[in-house]
Amino acid sequence: MIISIIGGTDGLGKWFASFLKNRGYDVLVSGRDVIKGKEVEKELGVTYTNNNIDAAEKGDIVIISVPINVTESVIKEVAPHVKKGSLLMDITSIKERPAKLMAEFSKTGVFVLPTHPMFGPETPSLNRQVVILTPTEKEKTNPFFEKIKEFLEIEGAKVIVVSPKEHDKIMGVVQGLTHFVYISLGSTLKDLGIDIKESRNFASPIYELMINIIARIIGQNPYLYADIQMHNPQIKTIHETFIKNCENISEIVQNKDRDSFVENMKNSARHFGNETKRGLNCSNKAVYAISKETEKLIKSVGKEIGLKHIYSENVHYGILKEVYADNIVLKQNEKEVLLNISNVSLMEDKELEEWKIKNLEKYFVDISVLFKKDVDLNIILELLTHKFEIEVIDTYYGDKIDENDLSATFRISSYEKEDLKKLEETFNKIIENIGGKLRY
Template sequence: MNVGIIGGSDGLGRTLTYYFRDEFEVYITGRDHKKGKAVADEMNVHYIESNAGLANISDMLIVSVPIEHTCDVIREVAPFMKEGSVMVDVTSVKEGPTETMGEVLPDTIEYIPTHPIFGPRTTRLDNQVIVLTPVRKGKWYSKVYRYLESKNMRVIETSAEKHDFMMSIVQVLTHFSFISTASAIEKLKVDISETEDYESPIYNLMIDMIARIVSQNPYLTYNIQSMNNNGAKIRNTFADAVIELKDAINNEDEDKFIDIAINATKHMGDIKNALGRSDKAIGALNYEYSILFNSIGQEVGLKHIYSGKIHTGILESVDGKTAVLRNGTKTKKLRIANIRILLDNELYQWKIDNLANTTQSISCMFPKNVHVETIQKTVMNIDNIIDIKLTDAYNGPQIDENSISLTFEVTALSKEDIEKVIKLFTGFGGIIR
């Protein structure tokens, strides 16, 4: 199946290119042809300069462009789509694109308005939410639905109108309140790094979430605000709530403040569940730091959660933000927020897959009644031993009648690890030949 992604070289479009490239024949377009071709080469997909040309060869055409351009692009490519194909858009606002697709696409072309509720930094599809707002369901709809379920995604089916209202809470209100908070901090000329000495875990999480929102593309954030039909009402209600709360405190109206706080709390739903989730988030942060701190001086593997690159070495130090790793004479500083410490078995497997190993045959005389399997199991418990095989057993004329010469082929990560095996053999009462 040919999957075409208009805007496949940037943002969410690039993320979709990454996910689809191993399962489908993927073609992409982009505003910057030089960059688009580079991304296509990197991802091992095809690049086409024309949106119309892409539409003409695609079985599924995905429109992944800024919200303000989505409807124009839909109109641009609609006449060139082949009969029996399907168009999908992935914008955060659904009413406009849904209406436009219904207007310009013939009955022979199916369309599925879609909103993946995750961003370009998402590294896994498991448990991610995706919303479908179908107007009419054809043969493609069930295929798409089953595919998304097979990826363990949480699929929500609703109308474009309800989607946009829910997004006015999930996105418009959240982004507006977070950016307002960040703007207030900026206007107060507060140095965020200084507040870290006084921060609680909840403050830490809140600042991280605010930073995540304000660091997004401001043009995208603005369009989410301005193009949602419910936006004005949401922002006005938020502003009224802020003023009401401010007036209650400035007027020293304790009863009013308490009334606002209690009513707000009651409306938050399952408070115990919210406390549990936030406690888990705080606990995870503290546990991860504790594991890192207790690993200082030891060999560790640290995986970058976005690039997937693994760094190994001796962990020299850990502070509130940074882990310092030494590998030979080189040191590397890694942001704790962007790394995960590998489990022992993960680090071991990485070494096997990525480091050169060494194999050596070791012949050793043991008492005749020695238990070979016990020797092999014990050797495999030594760090960095990959494999041990018995290749020969001999008790000819040169061997004492109460002894046996055993030859093992040992594979390990280094010669030093082989030496550990030799010491173990002599510890078993063996004599190296």
């Protein structure tokens, strides 16, 4: 079975190419850029062609994965060449128009499944990701449909099946309205001349959360956001409804019409129903995520911590000296490093321990001890594990020691060379008290 991915040299198309190749399928990718295509061929072990029609003709499954603004023309180009009995899919984030065009331009006997994977190419697997399938009623009876759905679900994806129109309406809200409002807020704050950094001092957690979301959105690829707005047939109504609501509430405020204002909020809360309380609870967790981390940091002053850069994933490891405003002072090997809280996240103990094992040099000391022969070394070792990083590297009985004794050599390790002497002293003290004798 050959899976052709039109636009499989980049973005989510490339992600699917890699994913399906790893699952053992023959993958054929097409794309305009030959240099990039050759690189992907080498990187993923798939086959590349710069001819979309060639790829369309060969595929048992043909997946169109191109930017929204060229989806229409690519469908018109490749759909007529998909062979009978094959499956034609697209993975664009709008569905009404591609669904219509794929049905219209493909031959009878080609099965069409318009799809919207709700994740980006940085996702490690399909596990817990949402994939929306938007087949027509007739297409739902095609065995391909059940197969794809099952395949996705076995991979851990959450599959939602809705009509293309319903999809576009809900996406017009979930993506379209959300982006629209935050983008409008971004330019409003600019127009009002608000100093964003300074405004954070006024410490309203919900305002800060809003600022953070605006920043998140306006910092992304604006072309993608333009296309999501401009290709959704439902977006006009959604914008208009929102603006009308803003105007209405603004007028209520100008008229100091308290009753209507209260009525409006109450009606919305009624519409949200149980989601009102749930949203409050969830937003609490979001709001306190940051302050909770700060609290934890403050409690860790003077202790050894690990901070992971949230993008580079680089780890800063050292003694936490100070936390003030948004800054963290970390002492790393005699020098002080200043980090911004928002750029790093505090590592859990376990995660830090794993990092240290991989990254830090370890020093050790070996100590031999005599025990009575009938002693269970595993029990001794387990008790000591809680105090030392320790292992038994050798045991011995025989000529050189008393016949009732057994000798065990322990290795105590530490990331800090200068700590070894103190660890050895503590170890010796313990050994004397639990029936062991040091052997020199």
